[in-house]
Amino acid sequence: MKNLVVLILISFLFVGCVVKEEGYLSTTNMLDNIRISSKRQVLSVSAPNNMSIPFTGKVIDHLDRIVLIRDIPDEMKEMVHIKHSSETYLFDSNKYFNKENLELFEKEVNENKNIIEYTKRYGKRYNRAFVDYIDGMKCRTLEWNELSNIYNISTGKKKIVTQLFETYCSFYSLEPIQNTYEQLLHLSYSYSYNPENSIFKNNNETKEQILKNMQNQFNQDIYEIFNSIKIDVMDRERMKKEGLLYDRKYEIRNYIKEISEN
Numbered sequence: 001m002k003n004l005v006v007l008i009l010i011s012f013l014f015v016g017c018v019v020k021e022e023g024y025l026s027t028t029n030m031l032d033n034i035r036i037s038s039k040r041q042v043l044s045v046s047a048p049n050n051m052s053i054p055f056t057g058k059v060i061d062h063l064d065r066i067v068l069i070r071d072i073p074d075e076m077k078e079m080v081h082i083k084h085s086s087e088t089y090l091f092d093s094n095k096y097f098n099k100e101n102l103e104l105f106e107k108e109v110n111e112n113k114n115i116i117e118y119t120k121r122y123g124k125r126y127n128r129a130f131v132d133y134i135d136g137m138k139c140r141t142l143e144w145n146e147l148s149n150i151y152n153i154s155t156g157k158k159k160i161v162t163q164l165f166e167t168y169c170s171f172y173s174l175e176p177i178q179n180t181y182e183q184l185l186h187l188s189y190s191y192s193y194n195p196e197n198s199i200f201k202n203n204n205e206t207k208e209q210i211l212k213n214m215q216n217q218f219n220q221d222i223y224e225i226f227n228s229i230k231i232d233v234m235d236r237e238r239m240k241k242e243g244l245l246y247d248r249k250y251e252i253r254n255y256i257k258e259i260s261e262n
Helices: 002-015 088-099 099-111 115-123 207-226 234-241
Strands: 023-032 033-039 043-046 055-060 065-070 074-084 126-134 137-144 153-155 160-179 180-193
Touching: 002 074, 023 033, 033 055, 043 065, 065 207, 074 207, 088 099, 088 160, 088 180, 099 126, 099 137, 126 160, 160 234, 180 207
Parallel strands: none
Antiparallel strands: 023 055, 033 043, 055 065, 065 074, 074 180, 126 137, 137 160, 153 160, 160 180
16 A cells, blocks of 8 residues: 555656646646646647756636746746737737738738837837747747846846747637637747856856857747647638638747847
């Protein structure tokens, strides 16, 4: 009997620890092959388990939101917020049920015209925009600008620098959600680091190479997370019929610029 209890405990640790935390339906240690779903089963996601440090997955007890967090000691913190909403007026997302508007956005991205428009209209400062693909959807991604100034915050003697991205994807659902078939997937994701960390001092590599390594790790993690996202309520037939579903996956882009600590 004692051996059986020990075996159960060991199995529990390797399967992934799921606990209840205030404000969350569950908090999960995202070990290999662990997938978590949002409250109403609208979307699901998994996360890479590399560097011997798994992500923590939190299912928020409010509509359909998931947060993935990972702290790599003395290096960086990664955060991914995944949110479903029926409020497609947010960030003009209702426009992008029209394939022509998606194509126009892509054209403007290539010409870097739409950044000024978004900056003026929403009061946010964006540096660049991109087209990304998530679960077959063509999505709009924007990179926040001057994050070292906006999010360079002091926590005691520590200074935290953050780079933030936002992605918006419009899709149709199989059944009405909040009285509409038009839905929005909003992703907000970032990595943060302290420029005073010892990794920048006790290392044979240059600061530029260390930052590049962080960016590469973040890129790879986002690649695996985004390609694991599944919208379980998407009306794929309608999306395909209207030219809004693509046989494309999220791709790693070399678009993360070095952040100044000044």
